[in-house]
Amino acid sequence: MTVHDTSAEHAEFAPAEAWDAIAAAYAEHVAPGEQSLSAAALRLVGLTPDEAFLDVAAGPGGLGLAAARLGATVLATDWAPAMVTQFEERARTEGLTNATARVMDAHALDLEDDRFDVTGSQFGVMLVPDQAEALCEMVRVTKAGGHVLVIAYGSPAEFEALQGFISALQTVAPDFEGLPDPPPLEFQLSDPDVLSERLVAAGLQNVQVDTTQQERLMLSTGQEAWDWMLSSNPITGIILDDVGVSEHDRARMRSALDETIRNRAGEAGVAVLTAPLNIGWGRKDDGR
Numbered sequence: 001m002t003v004h005d006t007s008a009e010h011a012e013f014a015p016a017e018a019w020d021a022i023a024a025a026y027a028e029h030v031a032p033g034e035q036s037l038s039a040a041a042l043r044l045v046g047l048t049p050d051e052a053f054l055d056v057a058a059g060p061g062g063l064g065l066a067a068a069r070l071g072a073t074v075l076a077t078d079w080a081p082a083m084v085t086q087f088e089e090r091a092r093t094e095g096l097t098n099a100t101a102r103v104m105d106a107h108a109l110d111l112e113d114d115r116f117d118v119t120g121s122q123f124g125v126m127l128v129p130d131q132a133e134a135l136c137e138m139v140r141v142t143k144a145g146g147h148v149l150v151i152a153y154g155s156p157a158e159f160e161a162l163q164g165f166i167s168a169l170q171t172v173a174p175d176f177e178g179l180p181d182p183p184p185l186e187f188q189l190s191d192p193d194v195l196s197e198r199l200v201a202a203g204l205q206n207v208q209v210d211t212t213q214q215e216r217l218m219l220s221t222g223q224e225a226w227d228w229m230l231s232s233n234p235i236t237g238i239i240l241d242d243v244g245v246s247e248h249d250r251a252r253m254r255s256a257l258d259e260t261i262r263n264r265a266g267e268a269g270v271a272v273l274t275a276p277l278n279i280g281w282g283r284k285d286d287g288r
Contacts, residue, residue, distance in 0.1 A: 013129055013185060016080045018234035019059075023082035025231035027060035027090065029224075037151070037215060037277075038066035038122060044210065045147040045281050047072055051117035056138055057106045057124025060086035061099075063149070067118075068099035075116075077104035078124075106134040111141045118147045126152035127185050135202035145286035148204055152189035154211065154276030161217050161273045165229045165236070168256040172249035184235060195280040204282030215275040220265065222258025225273075 042063065047053060049071025055064030060083055064076035068091065076087045076099065084101045091099040104110055106121070106128050119138045128134045138148050156162055156179055166178050179187075189195045192209040199207045219225050229236050240250070264271035 014234040014238065018238070019078075019080035020082035022231055022234050022237075023060060023080060023086045025227070026083070027086040029227045029231040031060045031062065031086075031090075033217060034062045034122065034215075035066060037213070038062045039069075040213065041120070041122065041149060041151055041279055042066055042070065042118075044279065045118055045120075045149050047118050052115065054111070054116040054119040054138075054141060055124075056109070056119060056121040056134070057127065058087060058101070058121075059083050059124060061090050062122040062124075063120045063151075064099060064101075065090060065094070065096065067120075068096040069094075071098065072118075074099040075111075076101040077106070077109065079103065079105045106137065109137045109141055113140055114143045115141050116146060117143055118149065120149035120151075122151040123153070125150055126187075126189050129185065131188060131198060132201065135198055139203045139284055142284045144284055146284050147281055148199065148202070148284065149279070149281040150189070150195065150199065151277060151279050152195060153187060153215075154192070154278050155190050156183055156187050159275040161219075161225060161229060161275065164225065164257060164260050164273065165253075168253040168260070169240075169243070169245070171256045172245060172252050173243050176243055186233065186235070189278055189280075192278045192280070195278050199280050199282045203284065205285055207280065207282035209278055209280040211276070211278055213277050213279060215277055217273040217275075219261050219271050219273060220269060222254045222256070222261050225257045225261055226254050 047067055047070055051072050053067040053072040053074045055076040058064045058076035058078050064074045068074040078084050081103050084103050087101040106125055107130055119142045125134045142148055170176050192211050196207050196209045261271045
């Protein structure tokens with residue numbers, strides 16, 4: 001399988017302003033559910049309290065806040081200023097004085113070489129159009145012998161919340177065919193072999209990709225499913241606008257989602273929707 005730049009193949013790419021618009025909603029509806037995954041991923045690279053950690057395309061704080069809770073010195077970066085503000089507010093609320101944040105493009109990190117013990121990105125660098133460049137930047141700012149960590153979604157066909165949303169959309173727009181081919185940027189690393197190859201191409205050694213973990217969404221209502229989907233990525237709203245879904249039809253979609261969640265929840269009252277993950281990491285050459 002050949003590693004190549006897929007940026008030209010993907011029509012949908014949300015600008016920083018679109019991420020700004022959903023930053024508060026992301027922090028409210030999406031980020032809290034990511035924290036157990038963040039902590040588990042950091043354990044894979046053995047982050048310790050005395051190390052420096054960089055979170056690239058951090059959003060309101062997935063890996064960065066989890067690393068700060070472990071005691072690491074954290075810098076979080078994101079190209080959307082409102083996401084940086086959300087990160088700072090969440091760190092301040094938790095009293096995490098070892099975490100700071102800066103507005104920065106993942107393609108051109110304004111940071112010196114060989115600065116961080118661990119550099120990571122959770123659901124962030126998977127989205128950028130020139131991923132090869134972003135990964136090389138992550139490696140560049142990592143110390144020799146340090147680790148780079150990337151968390152991305154696996155197969156969209158097994159992403160239950162996404163498939164439920166597509167089904168709900170098709171109830172009001174029967175001609176909507178689902179995800180395009182190739183799929184959006186979110187899924188450019190859905191093949192674990194591609195993730196592995198791109199990490200190696202960026203200059204990492206001892207690359208590993210874990211495919212055993214899942215994201216787990218705990219949902220009680222269709223409104224919660226709707227909020228998660230609309231808050232997790234501006235592309236969702238862009239698609240609804242492109243398809244021409246009216247406010248009336250959006251209400252119908254929420255009703256369809258509510259029925260799906262009720263059917264999945266059963267007596268427990270909570271539906272657990274899963275999504276496959278590819279968690280990849282590798283070590284920067286230390287010259288030995």
